[in-house]
Amino acid sequence: MKKIRTLIVDDEALARRGLELRLGRHEDIEIVGEAGNGREAFHAISALRPQLMFLDVQMPGIDGFELLRMLPAAQIPLTVFVTAYDHYAIAAFAASALDYLLKPVDDARLDESVERARSRLAARKTEDHYERLLKFIATLPGTHRSKVDGLLGDEDPRAGSKLTIKDGHRLLRIDADSIRWIDAAGDYMCIHANDETHVLRGTMQQLERRLDPHKFARIHRSAIVNLGRVKEMRPHLNGEYFLLLDSGHELKLSRSYRDKIKLLT
Template sequence: MTAPIRTLIVDDEPLARRGLELRLAQHADVDIVGQAGNGREAGFAIAALRPDLMFLDVQMPEVDGFALLRGLPAEQMPLTVFVTAYDQYALDAFSACAVDYLLKPVEDARLDQALATVRARLASREAENSRDRLLKLLAQVSGRPELTLADALEPAAVATPERLTIKDGNRTVRLDPETIRWIDAAGDYLCIHTDVENFVIRATMRDMEQRLDPRRFQRIHRSTIVNLACVRELRSHLNGEYFVTLETGQTLKLSRSYKDKVHLLH
């Protein structure tokens, strides 16, 4: 018996995800292991679920399809079928670099054709070749044709070190980012709140944003960055603002200007 094709659906439109889910349900060898509504959710889902196949919407807010692919380690890259509303010129590029593409609204015949291609690729062990084609596309999109596999698919490993080196007073500390619960600003200084102690450093919020993995840390206020893994609850307020409650019970304000940019409990 052929192993099921573990499949992830990534699209910011719930109706589009549902429509694709219903169509895929007609294929007995397709096992939908997860769905994601944005690139950040998809990154976590891929790491946890390790799907064989991903149906990926190209156009999504914040982290689009290309940004998601650039952030994936090579060993986690699933076979990818683009779902897009791009014009024919762009589709030619997609078809040359991805397993296949589907034009919205998705037609049953084209979906069947895409799945046939996926089955053939899996059977002939051409997943590595598919990654190479995706790499070429990422180089075209980024305007950097000299991209290597590590550059294109593992920027997080370069931009986000395992340890964050900070200077607290006369101490230099190597901090595990996972221990950070939230960061707030006061003038030219930041206070980093961790599981064990707090650190005060001279830096800007912009500097800290660039040093932290955006899939784990998001700015919820002009003076606050939060570790998404520490969020327990999101409550709305009458004036359109929200309050974020952490696992420790600490309550932080999510301002209106950042509300639509933050994916906390979606």
């Protein structure tokens, strides 16, 4: 039986323990870790690579939504929101998360969430989950939501240090050096620039043409990295590499893009 690597994130120890006990009824659920806040969850996701996450929405410091905004899209597990408040459940529906659970968690609803995770993983349909979460991230406070027509095509990527996008009726100039990485899921892209995330519709090819190829490299079909923000490169057994950024985020350099290693050495 193939196990589903599962992470529980909740600032209440009793809530984490309750979920752990109830999930223990499912033989294919393997609890690989727990986290009591968003920062712990961020590091746990990077280190443990869970496939499924039960995520409390309201936590002190970095809450559940902020955690999602911090993560590279490819690292976001299938996410079940857990909340004590109905208005957060409505937001979870808008996000098209895998599921949501209201506290106190009902056993039957928990079983439904687990079954949804099984079905999604069996069908290997996780990319659409990332895309829906990116759409949701675009609606969160602190996120700059930009539109597909925002990439101005007349820019010379070698001529300046700014990336210009259209945000509604405004032109937004992003300092290229502030960009750590860009990732994509479906028709949505996230530009992670210091503490801000700019979400826009478009293609990686469009954005790649706007960036200086001496400073930015495609490391995955859905990721571009600022070479100057890479702190460490770690090889993986399957021929891939993991890149550690100065922010603590970790990105994967896939085998298809191994020729980009020379840019990092």
